[in-house]
Structures are given as C-alpha cells and as structure tokens.
Amino acid sequence: MGRRRRGGRRGGPRPRPGGGDPAEEEQLSPARRPTGRRPGNPGTRAAVLDAARAAFAERGFDATSIRAVATAAGVDPALVHHYFGTKDKLFLAAIEAPVDPGTLLPEVLEAGPERLGESVVRLLLRVWDGPARPAGLALVRSAVGNEWTARLLREFLVSQVLRRVVGTLDLPPAEAEARGALTASQLIGVVMARYVLRVEPLASAPAEELVAAVGPTVQRYLTGDVALPGRRD
C-alpha cells in the first residue's frame, strides 16, 4: 500500500480536479492542490471521512467501495487504505463509532448458539455501562434527529453487528435479515429505556439482571420459534 507509490494517475474515465494520486500531486504538481489535501494533512483525512459518510449514507455499506470514497474525496484509494485499513474500519471512523464490534464479537460467539441471546445482551450492556457511553449516546441522538445519520447507524447495526452475530447461524438471507432486525429492535429498546429515557428499574438494575430478563427474548429472535416478518415490496 504505497502512500508514496509513484504510479501513474489512477482516475476513472472522468478525471476530476484533485482526483489524481495524492503522492504524485504533492511532489510533482503542487499547483494542482487547491484544497491543500496533502497526505498527512488533517484536511485530507477530514475530506475522506466526509466523502465516506456521504457514500455510506446514500448507498449503504455494501454498495460503497473504498475506491468510490477516494474518488469523491479527490485522493488515491491507496491513501484511504493507508489511513484507515479496511472498509469496515473506514466506516467505523466515519461514524466515530466508540467501539469496533469486530474486535468484541468473537467472545460473544464463543458461548455457542444456544447462549447467543444472553451473550449479545451482556456485551451490549458492558459497552454501554463503560466509557463508550457518551459517544454512543451522541450517535443515537444524532441518528434520531437526522435522517442521514439514522441511515449510518442502521448500516452500523446491520453490517457491523447483526450480520456478524446472525452470520454464525448459517441461515437463508431473508431469515437472517428478519432475525437480525428483531434482535436489533430489542437491543435498541434496551439502550433507549436504560440510558436515554432511564425507565426504572431498567435504568439502575445490575447488568446481569437485564441479561437474565432480556436474553431469552434475543435468543428467541435469533434461534427460536418466531413468525418471521418479511419486507413488503
């Protein structure tokens, strides 16, 4: 991943101002940097994150590529890879996610499918009872007030959390989607009731008591007998 790679221009059929290789721009054609997007420049990073937010919100996580984000930001895809690594990590940086579910979920899945409900609720509460809460609350507040951020939070839940949890169950896609969405409805509801609205006794109850009460609901949604809803097309 050559931040300083000196390849030729990598633009698509429609080259745009500032769309060339940033390393090339920096060293060969300083006059072509009207926005000052140097590698290492905080402005470059911010431009990539802006472009990423717009792309993920408009097209969703799956249909967005690092290349498309780079083009929109007017930088080289290699630079985006260099700064952010994978598309998952670019997405987490774009929404300022307080935690990376990819690093937390393996321990959730360890307990096995028959304890998945409890494990998911336990992890949710561990994250929200910890130092990530203010950032989590900020994300929820922003999502509720703004259609665009709502789409980003939905993409986060679907692509970073639910798909990873439900993906371990080896289900047909429509069933995986439905079980994931039902799970989401209960998890979001716990966050809202405990941390936002502070409905008692959920607001002050020990986490393990909530795990015991809500875990079976999530377990039913994930693996139990449920009349699954489907999209109305």
Place this chain on the structure above:
Amino acid sequence: MGRRRRGGRRGGPRPRPGGGDPAEEEQLSPARRPTGRRPGNPGTRAAVLDAARAAFAERGFDATSIRAVATAAGVDPALVHHYFGTKDKLFLAAIEAPVDPGTLLPEVLEAGPERLGESVVRLLLRVWDGPARPAGLALVRSAVGNEWTARLLREFLVSQVLRRVVGTLDLPPAEAEARGALTASQLIGVVMARYVLRVEPLASAPAEELVAAVGPTVQRYLTGDVALPGRRD
C-alpha cells in the same frame, strides 16, 4: 369549575405576585397583571403549559398537582381545570401528545390478559402507522436530544401507557414496574427500528407480521416467566 367564579383569594400561606384568582385579578385589580395573563389569553394557556412541563419533568407525573402548576404559572387552579380538565389531560397537552392513550387502551384491554402482548403491539403500530406519526417522531427526537424532554416522555410511557396496561394484571408494585419497563424496552425498540432507523424487514413489513413476531415477547414480559430486574438502590 368557575372560570368566572368570584371566590376569595385561594393562595396558600405564601401568596405570590400573580398567584391570586385570575378572574378576580382581571376584574378587580388590573394593575396586578404585569404579564397579561388573562383567562382566554393565549399567553395564559402557554404559561400554564410551560409551568406544567417544568413541574412534570422535575418532579414526575405523580408528584405534580394541578394546584402546583397553577401556582407556578400565576393563575388559579380552577382556570387550569377549566382549560385542561384532568391532570392526565394537562400532561398530554403539555407534551403535545399526538394521542390520548386513555381513550385507546380500553379496546386493548378487551382482548383479555392472555392476548395483551399482541393487542399492545397492534395498537402501537396502528397509532404509528397513522397520522400521529410525525408528532410521535418529533416527541422521540426531542426526548433523545434533551434530558428534560426525555423525562417527560418517560413519564408519559409510565403514567399514561404502562401503568394502565400493567394495572389490569393486579401485580405487586415492584413487579408491575419491572414488567412495564421491560414492555417499554421492546415497544420503544420497535418504534426506533421501524420508524426511525428503518431497519428492514421491520420498516416495510405489514403490521400484523410484527404483531405475530413481537407480541409473544411483550406477552412474556407482561404475564410470563421472567427473571425480573429490580432497582439498585
């Protein structure tokens, strides 16, 4: 409820400016109306609603009286009764509730305790799939962004919805509170997933499919075998 009743002053032991009978003030002592709070004046109504919001948010629904709201607004309690009727109705007006659960819940309860879960989810979706949705969304947005409105929405859920539903089950208070709060967590989660974040297939599924999927969860929370959480005092 004499809006024009000419009784003596009704202040408590600590009379305050503007705290007398408003009818008396209007007709007998115009010089004592610095804020122009005449009965029938939109400013009077707004002052009562402001005072009500403050009182309900600070002290909660149960600990707030019409008399205290009237005192804070500088009007006679009889005027508040005249404008708004009961404390429930004053509260609904103060939070601009799009519906009055008191008029909707009787049909929910008709189905009997063993169908309560389904009935509650069905009513929730009927209200939110109908013309009240924009006002409901505004209330949720406001509650998530603002600690004060969050308390008002919590008081709404607890005093106007959950207590009425759970109240039919004749449970000890702590159990009623816990079952009501768990129910709230699932209902709020459905609202968030279907209407705010629009997670598919919950966003577009027919209401009855959600009733079939989520109703059993609510039924378990209301009447089933649940390890109930308790307040940590």
